[in-house]
Amino acid sequence: MNRDIIASKIPIYRDGRILGLVGNVFDVEMSERFLREEKKRSGVDEITGLANARGISDSIYSYLLEHWRTGNNVAMIEVYVPEYSEIIRLYGNDSGNSLLQKIGTVLRDCAGKNCVIGRVRDSLFHILTFYNAKEEVRNLARKIRPAVESMRRAGQWSGNCSVAITASYTDANSEDKESYIDGLANMVLNTGDCEKL
Numbered sequence: 001m002n003r004d005i006i007a008s009k010i011p012i013y014r015d016g017r018i019l020g021l022v023g024n025v026f027d028v029e030m031s032e033r034f035l036r037e038e039k040k041r042s043g044v045d046e047i048t049g050l051a052n053a054r055g056i057s058d059s060i061y062s063y064l065l066e067h068w069r070t071g072n073n074v075a076m077i078e079v080y081v082p083e084y085s086e087i088i089r090l091y092g093n094d095s096g097n098s099l100l101q102k103i104g105t106v107l108r109d110c111a112g113k114n115c116v117i118g119r120v121r122d123s124l125f126h127i128l129t130f131y132n133a134k135e136e137v138r139n140l141a142r143k144i145r146p147a148v149e150s151m152r153r154a155g156q157w158s159g160n161c162s163v164a165i166t167a168s169y170t171d172a173n174s175e176d177k178e179s180y181i182d183g184l185a186n187m188v189l190n191t192g193d194c195e196k197l
Helices: 028-042 053-070 083-091 093-111 134-149 177-189
Strands: 005-014 017-027 073-080 115-121 124-131 164-169
Touching: 017 028, 053 073, 053 115, 053 124, 073 134, 083 093, 093 115, 093 124, 093 134, 124 134, 134 164
Parallel strands: none
Antiparallel strands: 005 017, 073 124, 073 164, 115 124
């Protein structure tokens, strides 16, 4: 069986003469597989197995491209569990990580597979989804709330969880690519510390 390889050779010199060659050989297929896995891992949260902040960011752009192409409505649902920081403080990272994993499972069970779910930071999760009517998004939130609030245990912690859920929808500011980019630039660059040059 033939395999594609990448080879490099570097001469070793002494007193202006080549003494020999040192080289590396890489299997192309293995290298491509490694790079694909690395790229995939760079967008995945290690604790929950969901998308991380980078994965969500990349997905937002993909969802917006689809919105601009087809007109499909996009919602971003923010799910935040405030007890997480207290659980970390009192019971440690293991209990906090257990809570994050349980929240991730709840979100997967409630939202299904036709969306992107990710943990942005701490106990802040985002769900990206297409929708036809806002009531679909509200119904999803109505499923998530009792599921999160019914969690009573994570690692050494036991108690009650609350959840804050916010939904944002595509609107006139995200209707086309140019408006989105202008809005993004304004958001990033609109600070009190600026000057015209």
